[in-house]
Amino acid sequence: MVGSFIPKNKKEALDLKAKYTELIPYSGGTDLMVENRKNPSYLFLGKLNELKGIKKTDGKIEIGAETTFTEALESPIIPQMMKDALILIAAPAIRNTGTFAGNIGNGSAKADSALIEYGLDAVITVESVRGERNIPIEDFYLGRKHIDLNEDEIITKITIPDIHPDFYSYEKVGGRKALAISRIAFLGILEMESDKIKSISVSFGAVSEKIIRYKDVEKMLIGLTKEEAKAKKDEFVKAYEDRMQLTEGRVSADYRKKVTIKLLKEFLKNGGI
Numbered sequence: 001m002v003g004s005f006i007p008k009n010k011k012e013a014l015d016l017k018a019k020y021t022e023l024i025p026y027s028g029g030t031d032l033m034v035e036n037r038k039n040p041s042y043l044f045l046g047k048l049n050e051l052k053g054i055k056k057t058d059g060k061i062e063i064g065a066e067t068t069f070t071e072a073l074e075s076p077i078i079p080q081m082m083k084d085a086l087i088l089i090a091a092p093a094i095r096n097t098g099t100f101a102g103n104i105g106n107g108s109a110k111a112d113s114a115l116i117e118y119g120l121d122a123v124i125t126v127e128s129v130r131g132e133r134n135i136p137i138e139d140f141y142l143g144r145k146h147i148d149l150n151e152d153e154i155i156t157k158i159t160i161p162d163i164h165p166d167f168y169s170y171e172k173v174g175g176r177k178a179l180a181i182s183r184i185a186f187l188g189i190l191e192m193e194s195d196k197i198k199s200i201s202v203s204f205g206a207v208s209e210k211i212i213r214y215k216d217v218e219k220m221l222i223g224l225t226k227e228e229a230k231a232k233k234d235e236f237v238k239a240y241e242d243r244m245q246l247t248e249g250r251v252s253a254d255y256r257k258k259v260t261i262k263l264l265k266e267f268l269k270n271g272g273i
């Protein structure tokens with residue numbers, strides 16, 4: 001046990017993490033502090049302004065790792081689909097301290113901001129004294145409690161595209177209306193270019209060890225008009241039915257499958273497909 005530290009800037013934080021790799025980085029502590037660890041040593045990142053804030057650059061939105069959900073909800077830059085997810089996270093007290101890095105720091109497929117990051121092809125920046133790495137979220141998320149983060153690295157930034165989709169649908173199914181951890185979460189995004197489908201993104205959260213997104217299946221509809229896509233709709237939905245291996249959780253795998261497919265069909269129908 002080396003004790004805990006409150007670095008004043010990013011350089012100091014990275015130096016400390018390089019020297020004492022056992023330090024556990026954190027900010028909000030809303031996940032961490034309910035764990036029962038023996039003699040932990042912490043690296044508190046909540047005072048680092050370099051890891052906070054939201055800015056727009058070159059068609060992209062950069063979210064500092066230690067930005068809280070409340071700060072994001074108050075930002076005019078954050079896309080509405082992300083806000084739809086954030087406003088359903090816990091209650092105001094948790095949203096005031098819970099952060100973006102903390103939400104993805106456990107690799108949980110139930111993390112509500114992570115689903116939106118999957119759907120938007122977010123890139124996660126991690127840094128150490130050795131330099132920085134930029135990792136697509138689907139490669140960063142390796143499984144429950146397992147992320148692509150070396151022992152001397154910390155998460156510093158999350159980058160999402162500044163897109164304005166023609167249609168999107170976000171749904172969170174929980175045990176109750178408020179203060180619920182996702183049992184099933186869905187995000188569908190549709191972008192058109194003149195009358196053709198430019199991109200379609202379909203992601204499912206909380207139904208498996210990892211968030212599910214099949215980019216090869218999405219390709220089936222890209223470049224088609226909505227009328228042409230309607231003709232392929234059954235084949236498209238069946239590809240998900242055949243491929244998705246859902247895990248048993250607080251609800252059965254069967255129930256999860258039924259609801260996920262229903263959410264997918266509703267998204268396609270409401271999107272005009």
Ligand SMILES: Cc1cc2nc3c(=O)[nH]c(=O)nc-3n(C[C@H](O)[C@H](O)[C@H](O)COP(=O)(O)OP(=O)(O)OC[C@H]3O[C@@H](n4cnc5c(N)ncnc54)[C@H](O)[C@@H]3O)c2cc1C
Pocket residue numbers: 024025026027028029030031032033034045065066088089090091094097098099100101102103104105106110111112113153154155156179180181182
């Ligand atoms: C009552 C309650 C309700 C909740 N409801 C929801 C909900 O509806 N939806 C949801 O998604 N979550 C929910 N959560 C979980 C939690 O609040 C969120 O996951 C939140 O985003 C965690 O952020 P944090 O800053 O508090 O993380 P912390 O607890 O500080 O850290 C969480 C993990 O991330 C790691 N970490 C943090 N920052 C970094 C970094 N910069 N680099 C590397 N690793 C880092 C930590 O080491 C730790 O392993 C809930 C929690 C509680 C207690």
